[in-house]
Amino acid sequence: MQKSYPKLVTSTALCLWLVVSQSSAARADIRIGSLSALTGPAADLVKQVFAAEQAAIDEINSAGGILGQQATLISADTACNAQVGVDAANKLVNVEQVAAIVGGTCSGETIPAASNVAGPAGVLMVSPVSTSPEITKLDDKGVLFRVVPSDNFQGIYMARMLLSKGITKVALTYVNNDYGVGLAEAFRTAYLAGGGTIAGDSVHEDKKESYRAELATLAGGGAQTLVLFAIGDSSGLTIMRQSLESGLFEKFAVADGMKVSALLDGIGAENLEGRIIGSVPTAAVGPQSDRFKELYGHTDKFTFGYTFTAQGYDAAMITALAIEKAGSTDRRAILNAVRDVANAPGEVVGPGDWAKAVQLIKAGKDINYSGAAGDHEFDENGDIEGVFAEWTVKSGEVVVSPAVALGR
Amino acid sequence: MDQLLVFINAYLVPGIVSGSIYALGAIGLTLLFGVLRFTHFAHGDVMTAGAYFALTAIGLFGLHPVLALPIAMVCTSALCLCINHFFYRPLMRRPSLVLTISSFGIALMIRASIQLLYGVESHYYVRGIQRSTDFLGTFRIVDRHIWIVCCAIVLMVALHLLLTYTRLGKAMRAVSDSPELARLTGISTLAIVKATWVIGGSLAAVAGVFLGWDGFIQANMGWDLLLPMSAAAILGGLGRPYGAMVGGLVIGLAEELSSYPWFGGDALLSPGYKTGVAFTIMVAMLIWRPNGLFGGRVQ
Numbered sequence: 131m132q133k134s135y136p137k138l139v140t141s142t143a144l145c146l147w148l149v150v151s152q153s154s155a156a157r158a159d160i161r162i163g164s165l166s167a168l169t170g171p172a173a174d175l176v177k178q179v180f181a182a183e184q185a186a187i188d189e190i191n192s193a194g195g196i197l198g199q200q201a202t203l204i205s206a207d208t209a210c211n212a213q214v215g216v217d218a219a220n221k222l223v224n225v226e227q228v229a230a231i232v233g234g235t236c237s238g239e240t241i242p243a244a245s246n247v248a249g250p251a252g253v254l255m256v257s258p259v260s261t262s263p264e265i266t267k268l269d270d271k272g273v274l275f276r277v278v279p280s281d282n283f284q285g286i287y288m289a290r291m292l293l294s295k296g297i298t299k300v301a302l303t304y305v306n307n308d309y310g311v312g313l314a315e316a317f318r319t320a321y322l323a324g325g326g327t328i329a330g331d332s333v334h335e336d337k338k339e340s341y342r343a344e345l346a347t348l349a350g351g352g353a354q355t356l357v358l359f360a361i362g363d364s365s366g367l368t369i370m371r372q373s374l375e376s377g378l379f380e381k382f383a384v385a386d387g388m389k390v391s392a393l394l395d396g397i398g399a400e401n402l403e404g405r406i407i408g409s410v411p412t413a414a415v416g417p418q419s420d421r422f423k424e425l426y427g428h429t430d431k432f433t434f435g436y437t438f439t440a441q442g443y444d445a446a447m448i449t450a451l452a453i454e455k456a457g458s459t460d461r462r463a464i465l466n467a468v469r470d471v472a473n474a475p476g477e478v479v480g481p482g483d484w485a486k487a488v489q490l491i492k493a494g495k496d497i498n499y500s501g502a503a504g505d506h507e508f509d510e511n512g513d514i515e516g517v518f519a520e521w522t523v524k525s526g527e528v529v530v531s532p533a534v535a536l537g538r
Numbered sequence: 539m540d541q542l543l544v545f546i547n548a549y550l551v552p553g554i555v556s557g558s559i560y561a562l563g564a565i566g567l568t569l570l571f572g573v574l575r576f577t578h579f580a581h582g583d584v585m586t587a588g589a590y591f592a593l594t595a596i597g598l599f600g601l602h603p604v605l606a607l608p609i610a611m612v613c614t615s616a617l618c619l620c621i622n623h624f625f626y627r628p629l630m631r632r633p634s635l636v637l638t639i640s641s642f643g644i645a646l647m648i649r650a651s652i653q654l655l656y657g658v659e660s661h662y663y664v665r666g667i668q669r670s671t672d673f674l675g676t677f678r679i680v681d682r683h684i685w686i687v688c689c690a691i692v693l694m695v696a697l698h699l700l701l702t703y704t705r706l707g708k709a710m711r712a713v714s715d716s717p718e719l720a721r722l723t724g725i726s727t728l729a730i731v732k733a734t735w736v737i738g739g740s741l742a743a744v745a746g747v748f749l750g751w752d753g754f755i756q757a758n759m760g761w762d763l764l765l766p767m768s769a770a771a772i773l774g775g776l777g778r779p780y781g782a783m784v785g786g787l788v789i790g791l792a793e794e795l796s797s798y799p800w801f802g803g804d805a806l807l808s809p810g811y812k813t814g815v816a817f818t819i820m821v822a823m824l825i826w827r828p829n830g831l832f833g834g835r836v837q
Binding site: 168169170173174177209306332333334335337338339340341342343344345346347350363364367368371374375376377392395396397398400401 | 544547548549551552553555556559653657658659660662665666667668669670678680749752753754756757758762794797798799805808809810811812813
């Protein structure tokens with residue numbers, strides 16, 4: 131061991147030199163990080179979101195790039211897990227030296243990544259997926275923005291949706307993470323205030339084999355409908371399957387996390403027919419979303435219309451515009467430019483308008499990015515107002531109703 | 539009466555099913571520890587590999603999951619033998635810590651390969667849902683749970699016969715008791731190591747297939763089960779296959795039954811803390827009875 135010590139030092143030094151030289155060689159490009167749960171329970175959904183982010187970066191590169199340079203999107207996997215998420219954010223911020231970050235995805239990874247890594251380093255994060263209400267009050271030193279509405283709004287929307295359908299007694303179960311707990315709190319408050327009764331209310335742990343014990347307790351309350359806040363290719367799927375199999379619940383009310391293709395494939399659309407209603411933050415309908423559909427409705431870059439893909443595209447666009455506006459990859463300048471490019475006033479630019487936006491910025495004009503998923507007017511917490519839609523399964527397919535705006 | 543039915547259908551049966559799965563995994567873990575003297579942290583991912591082998595077989599030939607079991611067992615055993623030949627054997631003379639750490643590496647390699655080949659999405663053996671069958675007009679049990687428990691019992695009995703009545707089984711126990719003495723009496727340690735991998739790998743494959751059949755198949759599924767499996771192995775005493783069988787069932791039942799409302803209204807322990815039950819049992823065992831219930835190899 132004593133003898134090999136100098137050798138070890140030499141080889142470590144060599145490795146370090148290689149790493150350093152590699153990264154400085156690649157630093158000619160504009161480097162943007164993508165903090166995404168590419169593996170783990172949300173992988174199905176996040177894969178599509180990441181593809182949409184990549185599509186935006188590709189579009190920017192073919193329209194001249196950011197600050198005249200090619201942009202690269204560097205992904206770091208968070209596995210939808212707080213600890214892995216912090217490691218991934220550290221890697222992006224300190225090793226890859228990215229200018230800004232698109233992401234995170236799962237709220238449970240976004241919160242610690244923003245408060246422990248990106249916040250202290252002053253690196254912009256624009257999340258396309260994280261909906262937890264916790265994020266609003268988070269001490270992130272102003273680095274975290276999101277292009278999805280807080281679950282405070284989604285919880286209220288769901289409560290109103292159920293009450294308007296005359297469903298006044300439900301059982302509630304939610305996954306034990308920032309997403310599930312936040313959504314459940316917002317829903318519980320709004321539903322009880324609206325005159326509903328919650329008969330059975332329990333949290334559940336993700337990734338278990340059996341939820342029959344939880345379900346039996348919940349069904350004991352006598353409710354017909356189960357409100358299920360979980361992710362559709364993980365505990366959400368298992369719970370739905372086991373309650374149908376054992377005949378404990380036949381009707382489900384769910385949120386955005388369940389609108390994934392794995393749920394329909396796994397349970398079978400025929401078994402969900404008329405049994406499920408859900409809410410989903412959705413894209414506002416307008417000229418910008420039409421333009422987005424025109425650009426990406428018929429490509430194979432990502433599944434068009436998949437949950438949060440429009441938001442993924444917008445998050446990448448806003449990040450890129452902020453860098454362009456900042457005029458350099460200085461992290462503080464980028465952070466200060468976000469509201470300039472995304473909020474009114476200013477000339478409206480949208481999907482497919484990269485070249486135009488760059489010209490306007492160069493001419494010193496103020497721009498207002500209005501994206502595929504909505505206007506994205508950030509408030510002082512980096513939050514936006516919400517647009518929601520109701521979805522259900524009819525004749526083997528997911529049917530989404532027209533959107534309803536719900537704001538502060 | 540009604541309460542009793544809920545207890546059996548929603549707590550006891552799922553507990554026995556997950557207990558059987560833990561037991562099958564823990565047996566492999568404990569056998570490998572007995573013969574090789576290191577904790578095989580890749581065992582969960584070996585399970586996952588077994589589940590994906592079965593997935594491939596079911597996808598190709600449209601088999602019933604039970605019929606895919608032999609294919610998964612053979613393929614997983616082959617995988618284990620390869621891993622042993624290329625990774626663990628060259629490290630065999632090193633301290634067991636080196637082997638333990640390298641098994642972490644193997645775990646990552648298996649998982650990453652699966653993610654590369656099959657993607658990160660969840661997969662299923664059977665689409666749709668299986669309504670439960672009524673037994674005696676009261677018990678409602680899903681067919682696959684009967685399959686899982688029966689297959690687990692058959693395999694455990696087979697293992698018992700093998701360990702007790704065959705030369706191979708006796709040799710395995712001899713090596714597990716004292717490798718030096720076994721070598722002196724002319725037992726080929728190498729052959730025993732290989733046999734252990736085949737048995738451990740096959741049982742892990744079965745556990746993986748059952749786990750995937752009861753839920754869904756994902757690249758992280760086995761890794762997530764490593765904690766309860768280790769707890770089961772430690773509970774039964776590392777190196778003791780019979781201990782692992784009992785340990786698996788105890789952990790499975792403890793997890794499910796801990797959330798039963800034993801004292802009226804509320805669940806005894808919020809179901810959100812189920813995972814903690816296995817962990818608590820493991821820590822408590824390590825503190826007070828590190829040898830396990832039946833006296834293990836760790837002194």
